[in-house]
Structures are given as C-alpha cells and as structure tokens.
Amino acid sequence: MEKITLTVPASRALRGRALAGVVGSGDMEVLFTAEPGQTLTIDITTSVDNSRGRWEALFSRLQTVSSLPAGKLTIHDFGATPGVARIRIEQVFEGVSHA
DSSP: OEEEEEEEEOOBOOOSEEEEOOGGGTSOEEEEEEOSSSEEEEEEEESSTTOHHHHHHHHHHHHHHSOOBSEEEEEEOTTOOHHHHHHHHHHHHHHHHTO
16 A cells, blocks of 8 residues: 655636545545645555556646646545546546536
C-alpha cells in the first residue's frame, strides 16, 4: 500500500463536493471537495507500489486537456488502470460542476 500526495495548479473554481465510484465494491473511489485557492491537492492511496510517476503523468495530461479546479481530491485507486482513473476523476469534476 502506498500513499502519494501531489499538488498541481488549479485554474477554475467550483463549489461543493462529489463522489465517483465505491472502493468497498472493488471499484476506484474519487472524492472531490472544492476549496478556495489556486491549487488542487491530491491524496492517493494505491495498492500499486512505485506508481508516483504514473499519477504525475496522468495529472500532467489532465492539465493539458482541461482546467483543473481548486480543492482537494482523495483517491483510493484499488489498482485501477490509468484509463479508469481518468474517467473517475473526470466524473467527479463533472458531478460537482452540476451540483
């Protein structure tokens, strides 16, 4: 089990919180809580050791295709692939933008 914390620049503000997935069911879980500021703090709990580079690359890619919101993102990845991770992260951002 590995814990990773990343901080990336945020360029948009949202309000509220959202959850995508349920780790207890064997699915990746992502919780986003909007906060004021200019950064997105990401706390990741993963069952895949030495995966920091993969997560950094994923968030770098997300920054190039969309603007990330300010706040806190908590991820329990349950060994999810980068494709599934991206879908869950985008779902939680979309969910909070419609709240």
